[in-house]
Amino acid sequence: xxxxxxxxxxxxxxxxxxxxxxxxxxxxxxxxxxxxxxxxxxxxxxxxxxxxxxxxxxxxxxxxxxxxxxxxxxxxxxxxxxxxxxxxxxxxxxxxxxxxxxxxxxxxxxxxxxxxxxxxxxxxxxxxxxxxxxxxxxxxxxxxxxxxxxxxxxxxxxxxxxxxxxxxxxxxxxxxxxxxxxxxxxxxxxxxxxxxxxxxxxxxxxxxxxxxxxxxxxxxxx
Amino acid sequence: xxxxxxxxxxxxxxxxxxxxxxxxxxxxxxxxxxxxxxxxxxxxxxxxxxxxxxxxxxxxxxxxxxxxxxxxxxxxxxxxxxxxxxxxxxxxxxxxxxxxxxxxxxxxxxxxxxxxxxxxxxxxxxxxxxxxxxxxxxxxxxxxxxxxxxxxxxxxxxxxxxxxxxxxxxxxxxxxxxxxxxxxxxxxxxxxxxxxxxxxxxxxxxxxxxxxxxxxxxxxxx
Numbered sequence: 148x149x150x151x152x153x154x155x156x157x158x159x160x161x162x163x164x165x166x167x168x169x170x171x172x173x174x175x176x177x178x179x180x181x182x183x184x185x186x187x188x189x190x191x192x193x194x195x196x197x198x199x200x201x202x203x204x205x206x207x208x209x210x211x212x213x214x215x216x217x218x219x220x221x222x223x224x225x226x227x228x229x230x231x232x233x234x235x236x237x238x239x240x241x242x243x244x245x246x247x248x249x250x251x252x253x254x255x256x257x258x259x260x261x262x263x264x265x266x267x268x269x270x271x272x273x274x275x276x277x278x279x280x281x282x283x284x285x286x287x288x289x290x291x292x293x294x295x296x297x298x299x300x301x302x303x304x305x306x307x308x309x310x311x312x313x314x315x316x317x318x319x320x321x322x323x324x325x326x327x328x329x330x331x332x333x334x335x336x337x338x339x340x341x342x343x344x345x346x347x348x349x350x351x352x353x354x355x356x357x358x359x360x361x362x363x364x365x366x367x368x369x
Numbered sequence: 370x371x372x373x374x375x376x377x378x379x380x381x382x383x384x385x386x387x388x389x390x391x392x393x394x395x396x397x398x399x400x401x402x403x404x405x406x407x408x409x410x411x412x413x414x415x416x417x418x419x420x421x422x423x424x425x426x427x428x429x430x431x432x433x434x435x436x437x438x439x440x441x442x443x444x445x446x447x448x449x450x451x452x453x454x455x456x457x458x459x460x461x462x463x464x465x466x467x468x469x470x471x472x473x474x475x476x477x478x479x480x481x482x483x484x485x486x487x488x489x490x491x492x493x494x495x496x497x498x499x500x501x502x503x504x505x506x507x508x509x510x511x512x513x514x515x516x517x518x519x520x521x522x523x524x525x526x527x528x529x530x531x532x533x534x535x536x537x538x539x540x541x542x543x544x545x546x547x548x549x550x551x552x553x554x555x556x557x558x559x560x561x562x563x564x565x566x567x568x569x570x571x572x573x574x575x576x577x578x579x580x581x582x583x584x585x586x587x588x589x590x591x
Contacts, residue, residue: 177569177570178429178573180569180575181429181569181570181573181574181575181576182429184569184575184576184577185429185430185431185575185576185579186576187576188435188576188577188579188580189431189434189435190434190437207400207403207404207407208407209407209411209442209443211433211439212411212412212442213410213411215412217433217439220431220434221431347399347402347403347406348399348403351400351403352403352407353402353403353406353407354403354406354407354408354409354410355406355410357407357410358410
């Protein structure tokens with residue numbers, strides 16, 4: 148009888164816990180909730196750290212290994228939007244990291260958010276970071292090009308990417324934030340297409356893509 | 370004219386490169402190809418390293434941060450199968466890491482591979498690791514339970530998970546490999562269900578799940 152009561156109580160606790168899945172009210176998905184939750188459980192970010200903040204393109208790399216620097220912390224979340232990012236900055240700002248590299252916005256555009264609104268969301272993230280952790284040296288990376296011949300139906304994104312980059316570059320410069328133009332590094336010269344040497348799916352980096360990224364970024368990271 | 374020729378030549382190189390997307394002949398997906406490719410570009414694994422090898426449950430964590438150990442390297446690939454893992458062990462074996470923690474098999478079962486075959490694939494990975502890097506201390510982690518009340522249609526997996534764990538535990542013990550029973554840590558006692566305190570989707574760990582994982586593993590990792 149005692150065992151049955153214990154099991155019943157345990158089940159009620161479990162169901163109550165399950166009912167509180169975070170994220171569902173905010174638009175972001177289960178994976179986003181899971182990563183946010185993990186970040187809260189990890190040891191806090193410190194003043195020695197270098198944070199890589201972004202979506203799947205950030206999430207998919209082992210940055211500390213790529214740059215040979217154990218102070219680098221990956222705060223990428225696959226599928227993340229600039230619009231959603233604003234309410235996950237607190238834990239980062241609290242730690243006042245030494246440097247922060249931001250790349251965000253392609254998933255907003257992919258969800259048919261306008262270039263103007265996407266740029267506004269990115270700039271809102273920049274402003275929150277600057278006010279929340281003023282000692283941190285912030286680097287804004289451009290959104291990368293897509294490749295429509297690989298990733299079908301991404302053609303509509305290409306002029307939008309250029310427009311967002313134009314607006315966020317201007318905002319970064321006005322705020323004294325270093326803007327890193329990875330778009331020009333990754334694009335086929337004279338086109339709006341991501342160089343297929345650097346990707347398998349027209350959106351994310353393959354190993355060669357991350358190699359080129361590292362070479363372009365090394366002077367800022369070290 | 371020279372510019373047109375250069376652009377043409379560049380395009381031919383790009384198309385030729387794109388034609389060689391790895392992975393498509395082997396059954397695994399683009400993300401798997403991309404992560405394998407990244408792993409080849411990262412600095413090699415060394416004898417001081419601790420490798421976490423697995424699928425999305427491994428991929429989704431920042432293990433070096435969770436355990437506060439910069440020698441930990443994440444070699445998880447979301448969606449990976451035990452069947453596919455065999456041909457990505459070479460880079461790991463070459464480095465002869467100090468320790469290796471393996472968890473794999475749930476995606477084979479999810480793809481309706483039998484428990485016997487899944488166990489066979491896991492054991493094949495163990496044997497390849499033991500022969501490829503005999504100095505490495507290998508730890509085999511059990512497959513974790515699922516939760517069908519959250520992850521609908523996973524009920525069919527539950528007895529299969531228990532059967533695979535039974536077989537791989539026996540194989541590990543026969544080979545002198547430490548078997549770590551995380552299944553019992555994560556399950557609701559007296560059921561086959563993953564404790565919903567540790568998951569949002571019935572399959573992957575949330576922050577609390579990784580916390581519990583760390584506590585159970587700390588004595589083996591440090």
